[in-house]
Amino acid sequence: MPHAKEHPLAGRCVVPDAMTGASIYIVDWLDRLPGGLALLHPDHRVARAFRRRVAVLDLHASGAVLARTTAGLTLVHHAELPSYDLVPVGVIS
Structure with a gap:
């Protein structure tokens, strides 16, 4: 079953690895994109x-997020992304 809502970081650039400092652009959950699941083909x-990576980290592929890098498209697991706060501290909604 696809994710009901877009990924909270969709449309934003993030730096998942502070060691490299490379930024990636988050597109959305892979299962929300038309034909996106084809990218999981073995x-x-x-x-x-x-x-x-998900096998080493003992994660499930359902957390796949499509991202763009300078080298092209890539898949990252949502657990590999920086944490996000839907309502930042100090903001009253």
Whole structure:
């Protein structure tokens, strides 16, 4: 079942790895994008790298988020992204 709402970081640039300092642009949850799940096909280059990382980190592929880097498209798990606060501290809604 696809995620009901877009990823909270969709449309934003984030730096998931402070060591490299490289920023990525978050597109959305992979399962919300038309044809997006095709990127999880075992023969897809992006999927192989993603599956290796989620296996090592003991995460589930349902947390896949599509992102754009300077090298092209990539998949990241939402647990690999910086934490986000939907209502920042000090903001009254």
